[in-house]
Amino acid sequence: MLVGIVGKPNVGKSTFFSAATLKNVPIADYPFTTINPNLGMGYVRTRCVCKEMGVIDTPRNSVCNDGIRLIPVKLVDVAGLVSGAASGRGRGNQFLDELRQADALIHVVDASGGTDEEGRKVETGSNDPVADVRMVENELDLWIFGIISRDWERSARLAEQTGSSMVAQLAQRLSGLGIGEGTIEDTLLRLKLKADKPVGWNEGDLMNLVRALRETNKPSLIAANKADLPGAQERVESLRKTEKTVVPCAAEAELLLRRASEHGLIRYTPGDRSFEVVKDDLTPPQTRALQLVKEKVLDAYGATGVQQAIDQAYFGLLKAIVAYPVEDETRLSDKNGNVLPDAYVMNGGSTALDLARKIHSDLAQGFLYAIDARTGMRLSGGYTLKNGDILKIVSSRSAKHG
Ligand SMILES: Nc1nc2c(ncn2[C@@H]2O[C@H](COP(=O)(O)OP(=O)(O)O)[C@@H](O)[C@H]2O)c(=O)[nH]1
Ligand SMILES: [Mg+2]
The missing domain is CATH 1.10.8.470 (Helicase, Ruva Protein; domain 3)
Structure with missing residues (x-):
């Protein structure tokens, strides 16, 4: 699954992408390195099953922060779209190639109304983001x-x-x-x-x-970005009148929070409603910047919206689910004793066999049955995964992990 970030130039797509793909929490088994600068890994944020199962987990392919599981997912930063792009204007053909692979779109607009249709800076409030939504959809x-x-x-x-x-x-x-x-x-x-x-x-x-x-093949939501700027709140409301899903967003604020967290200034998990300062000698500019993010973004909207937009794209638009494969269904661990080591984001409707395939093709080829760790029941390959399933795959062939 791949989610594309689209929109006209200068609305904050690259800022959104940088914020979303910045690793402020380390992952043990990082699934892939950057293939090209536009393709990267972000996370989805979901409630981990560790609390429900009463275990302390040791994630490998993902992160668990106090019961919040962050699982890597792919994002692509698509080149800016201008009117005429479909007939090759701007970086027309390039955006089409990048877009082709995307299963869903996060459509970023400038909710401050401060960029014209070509992405040039104009007076705040002079551009209507609803018109930009139509322009991009039309292209x-x-x-x-x-x-x-x-x-x-x-x-x-x-x-x-x-x-x-x-x-x-x-x-x-x-x-x-x-x-x-x-x-x-x-x-x-x-x-x-x-x-x-x-x-x-x-x-x-x-x-x-x-x-x-298009609506079926590239379902989309609106990330109403630059929500921190004056007048943005009104335009978020007007977007809500015409668009199905609108997430108020401040990509720059999210980037700042992730950087501050990466450098040990604050404690912040992507998507949190607040942050906690953990370093006691912040410089005055750092304190001021963080205070602004709190006032203009977190207190005003409840979050920066970057994480919410990604979660909504995967779990809302694509109806993705999370599955936790284990090798020992009583300890909920892998061979090395890592508890709930992996979490996979899968298409809604995926089966136990799909999960086996995702882990290793050998495991799928020799698939015998799966065991539901909660109930101990045997499940067939055609079993449709539920969100939060913890499964052991039993196969006549063993997969080589790591
Ligand atoms: N105020 C504000 N400015 C932002 C935000 N996100 C991006 N920007 C600014 O918008 C400009 C364009 O951002 P960029 O990410 O390069 O846009 P792109 O062309 O869509 O990739 C830059 O000056 C960013 O700093 C935001 O959340 N709030
Ligand atoms: Mg860009």
């Missing part, structure tokens, strides 16, 4: 439209003449986006477009199809 739609509509009339006619469904052809065109036949069939049905009569579809029909496919 995404035009891009998908471009993929679908190429040589459309001829293909549609040919399909009707040969009596072949448009579903397969659309799926082929959209395979790069990972949109399969099932999604296309459902969407056509919902829009009452006949798959075997594509000649009758007009441009409006095609645009509706595109929009619906």
